Amino acid sequence: xxxxxxxxxxxLAPLFKFDTVDDVIKQANDTEFGxxxxxYGRDISLVYKVAxxxxxxxxxxxxxxxxxxxAPFGGIKSSGLGREGSKFxxxxxxxxxxxxxxx
Amino acid sequence: xxxxxxSLLHEQCYIDGLWVSANSGETVAIANPATQELIGHVPxxxxxxxxxxxxxxxxxxxxxxxxxxxxxxxxLRRWFELINQHADDLALMMTTEQGKPLAEARGEVTxxxxxxxxxxxxxxxxxGDTIPGHQADKRLTVIKQPVGVTxxxxxxxxxxxxxxxxAAPALAAGCTMVVKPAPQTPFTALALAELAHRAGxxxxxxxxxxxxxxxxxxxxxxxxxxxKLSFTGSTAVGIKLMEQCAPTLKKLxxxxxxxxxxxxxxxxxxxxxVEGAMIAKYRNAGQTCVCANRIYVQAGVYEQFxxxxxAAVAKLSVGNGADDGVNIGSLINQDAVAKxxxxxxxxxxxxxxxxxxxxxxx
Numbered sequence: 456x457x458x459x460x461x462x463x464x465x466x467l468a469p470l471f472k473f474d475t476v477d478d479v480i481k482q483a484n485d486t487e488f489g490x491x492x493x494x495y496g497r498d499i500s501l502v503y504k505v506a507x508x509x510x511x512x513x514x515x516x517x518x519x520x521x522x523x524x525x526a527p528f529g530g531i532k533s534s535g536l537g538r539e540g541s542k543f544x545x546x547x548x549x550x551x552x553x554x555x556x557x558x
Numbered sequence: 559x560x561x562x563x564x565s566l567l568h569e570q571c572y573i574d575g576l577w578v579s580a581n582s583g584e585t586v587a588i589a590n591p592a593t594q595e596l597i598g599h600v601p602x603x604x605x606x607x608x609x610x611x612x613x614x615x616x617x618x619x620x621x622x623x624x625x626x627x628x629x630x631x632x633x634l635r636r637w638f639e640l641i642n643q644h645a646d647d648l649a650l651m652m653t654t655e656q657g658k659p660l661a662e663a664r665g666e667v668t669x670x671x672x673x674x675x676x677x678x679x680x681x682x683x684x685x686g687d688t689i690p691g692h693q694a695d696k697r698l699t700v701i702k703q704p705v706g707v708t709x710x711x712x713x714x715x716x717x718x719x720x721x722x723x724x725a726a727p728a729l730a731a732g733c734t735m736v737v738k739p740a741p742q743t744p745f746t747a748l749a750l751a752e753l754a755h756r757a758g759x760x761x762x763x764x765x766x767x768x769x770x771x772x773x774x775x776x777x778x779x780x781x782x783x784x785x786k787l788s789f790t791g792s793t794a795v796g797i798k799l800m801e802q803c804a805p806t807l808k809k810l811x812x813x814x815x816x817x818x819x820x821x822x823x824x825x826x827x828x829x830x831x832v833e834g835a836m837i838a839k840y841r842n843a844g845q846t847c848v849c850a851n852r853i854y855v856q857a858g859v860y861e862q863f864x865x866x867x868x869a870a871v872a873k874l875s876v877g878n879g880a881d882d883g884v885n886i887g888s889l890i891n892q893d894a895v896a897k898x899x900x901x902x903x904x905x906x907x908x909x910x911x912x913x914x915x916x917x918x919x920x
Contacts, residue, residue, distance in 0.1 A: 457900070458901040459852050461901070464894065465843065465845065465895075466844040467844065467901055468844075469853065470853045470860075472855060483852075487817075490818060491816055491847075492818055493818065493834065494819075494821035494823065495826035495830065495831035496826050497823075509819070517826075518834055519836070519837035520837050524723075525676065535812035536812045539788075539811065540673060540676065542680065545681075547786075547811045548731035549704065550703050551700055551702060554698070555696060555697075557696055558696075558697055
């Protein structure tokens, strides 16, 4: 189904029913993209495991809004390279130079 | 569009501290996507003007990077303050050229400014390292230096924030930058340039070039002077740019497409999940890279969630983003309308049912 594979980028909201945690993790990760993911749940073990299992650069847990200048924004897989914002964001515009001095 | 400060609306590009037209004099008309009304014209620039902006950025680099971090920080701070002072005008300009509701545009201006505030502060915290020597007479240090001349290619969905998220860290680090904004949303970018100018950011440090996307993009990618490219947009274009930047081994930041899953487990707070899904799905009419693309709901709460979510969706007000109470503004163009219809038709053909909506409005 196109809407499950492609980036929609419009106000269409498809709902899919799932049964098990393993199933939904598999479906959620079955994409070339890896930018943002969101989930709602309350069991703390489940929450931690799902947050780790999602192959995304950013995960919102019990929130639908994750963008802020203080956190690293960016994705993995075909969603890109590097991070913007946060203390990490400035590194994208810096070179590291190592200086070895004999005294 | 009636601005409090009409001098924020520029129909020329900002290169090397000056407002300039295309060498050819050619311009392109920019229309409001909600009403199709003409907003104004911007220059159709190409390789030569882009090259001039790169040359200016290179010329400005030594003095800009030689400033103390605090001096750069103060100029960025001033830029941040000016953006906030003119937030109403910037928001109206953004809604007029992009379509998002005014309240969202106002939110984006604050968000855009926040990157400048943040990196004005971070400019002073670019720390290096010392390493214990490997021999008794050796002293090892690691310093951080600006990459140099950088370029940014930015999208239409966040006309202000995607520019400041790149320009603020670049300028804070001591880099200079040439920006090519999205063809659909040049006026917000040019207004940011006007405010950078007023903030005292020197000529050539931040330039904005509008026009022929391919010619400008090629010039930025091919230039050996440009040491880094930051792009936000589609994965297909990101791959193309990466290929084009390979011969000059540019550093790259690529913020590309998403396909965000939104998962609701049986033990979730369903009301909170509905509220979160509304934000994650419908921000900017679904036109953001982090928008919920696929909503997965566990069997035990599927009916309950669907019912509440559909009720919330049915309450959304669709219209011209400039009008009061509108939650969903215009999509950016007819191609976007056609895409949503093709995705919907495909899903229905494969067994999906439409719970609410399902038709274009106007």
